[in-house]
Amino acid sequence: MGFDTDTSINTSARLNHERFPELSTGPVPIEPYISEEFFARERDAIFRCMWLLAGRMEKIPNKGDYFVKTIEVLNTSIVIVRGQDEKVRAFYNVCRHRGTNIASGAGNCKFFTCKFHGWVYDTQGNIRHVADESQFFDLDKTKLNLHEVNCEVWNDFIFINVDENPRETLAEQLGEIGVQLQDFPFPEMRVAGNWGATLNANWKLFLDAFQEGYHVATVHSGTINEYFTGARNPYCRPSSVRLYKRNRSLSIPFNPEFKIHKSEEFAIRTGESLSQGVAGLTKKVPGVNPKNDEYFSFDVNAIFPNWLLDTSIGFFFIHEFWPIDASTTRWESTMYFPEPANAGALISQNQSIALLRDAFREDIATSEGSQAGIMSGSLKEINFADTEIPCRHLYEVVTKMVNGEW
Ligand code: FES
Ligand SMILES: [Fe+2]
Structure with a gap:
């Protein structure tokens, strides 16, 4: 398999900021991630006003x-x-x-x-x-x-x-993502697993850990890393990014060179799973992979303000980030799969659930570490790469709203 025609993954150009030049590129101040005064403004300008x-x-x-x-x-x-x-x-x-x-x-x-x-x-x-x-x-x-x-x-x-008189309808707030996912097969799915935790991390910083792939090779080196990273895409760059007024969406490709273990391949072939792309099983599902990216694995759909609706081929999962104060957040995650048609499908689903559960544990642990470092007094700013543009977009949208821009 040759990948040299795929410029979006191999280029050194910073393609996301080329496409979204209105976003800043410089360091980001830490105040929005640690300040109780900023948090109070978020409460009034965002959480008291939005769906x-x-x-x-x-x-x-x-x-x-x-x-x-x-x-x-x-x-x-x-x-x-x-x-x-x-x-x-x-x-x-x-x-x-x-x-x-x-x-x-x-x-x-x-x-x-x-x-x-x-x-x-x-x-x-x-x-x-x-x-x-x-x-x-x-x-x-x-x-x-x-x-x-x-x-x-x-x-x-x-x-x-x-808000007694919401400024936007729910449909307006869901915007392009609501339209895109209108026909996703949600009615076929039921709850297959859920987890939660209350952590010492700001809600935005916590959410950021789930809207970029840059950390996959390091944080997930013992779990899902090789599903996504390899010679073609060593830093798990998204294959496409869509930034809207407040919402955003990115598509994550799998690693086509990954050789799955025989027992895992059995599980994958019997039903819906995170890994079915790796096994060469892909099908078109309404609302999923909107840009028809090659080697598609799953979409991260960040719906403002505080949740992710991640959709894939035949299943979806939700992350909710509920702020408690500037440095404490309650996280709830729920996975949805179709009713398993047989025991094989159940095995397949559980393979994905176990894999994601372990990856989520890794994600939440690093978020607490970041928050502690940001609160240490040693930093005034943090830095986002081009591939972390979803994190920068969230920061910019929130900053605008607390400054009174709607
Ligand atoms: S009956 Fe509800 S507070 Fe007294
Ligand atoms: Fe992660």
Whole structure:
């Protein structure tokens, strides 16, 4: 196999900045990654204004099903409920009496009963019972329904927006990525694995570890490195990058020279997997590999502000990065595969799940190391290469927004 015609991988030119010359190229200040004052501005300018991923519809298949989503950056939790009328709504998890949470965890109910003094709300948020009501003074019960939050659903992804008048519709915010992935086979997939951790790292720095391939040869030298790097692409450069207004997307190619182990090849050939490209099994899936890149493995779709929707041939996975403060973030990762058609497909899926789980552990460990170094006082700036342009794009978008540009 010869690769010398593939200039995007072998060139020394800095192609991404040639295509996106409006982005800066110089060092980046560390303030956005460590400053609590900057973090407070992010809360108001970004997280209080934008559509945030709350979960997936498979969590609430039936009338009365609900789950509570904790959103630390907004100092609150939100109840997402499928009402008795089948409509999905979101409410602040806050009782109108004295503020206690009206739900926790997940479950199914006809009514939410506050555990403090027993006020009762229905699944559409209406107040239904005030205990010992005669002891209150001129209660206006029309003002005692649960405080509703904007809630919209796209392809079974549930979003909330705490801005009373969102500046953009959900479709506008999803933008080009929403259009591209509109027909991805999400309905065929179900949860196949999930992980999470709370780490000492800024949410952007943590997210950055999952939106560049530059670290693959070093961080993942014991796990997934050789799937992606080799003579053709030693630094795991993306084969294509797309930067939008706030979202971004990149395609990661596999290493065509990689010789998979026999037992692994068996697993790969029996179903959907991260490695099927290596085994020569590729098929066209709607919304995936938008530039028809050679040796395609998977797309990283970064949806602003704080999550990644990574799509591949027959499966997808999500990373959510929930800020707690300037240097602490809660990470949730969920993998989705089709219902396995047989035992072979299950083996194949689990091979990918185990591989990615180990790689994710490596990614999160290095993020904490970066944060510690950035907070040490020895650095004023950090540097991003051309191939790390997704990290620079996130930094620039956030900086613009906290400075009042929409
Ligand atoms: S705080 Fe909910 S009933 Fe008192
Ligand atoms: Fe990684």
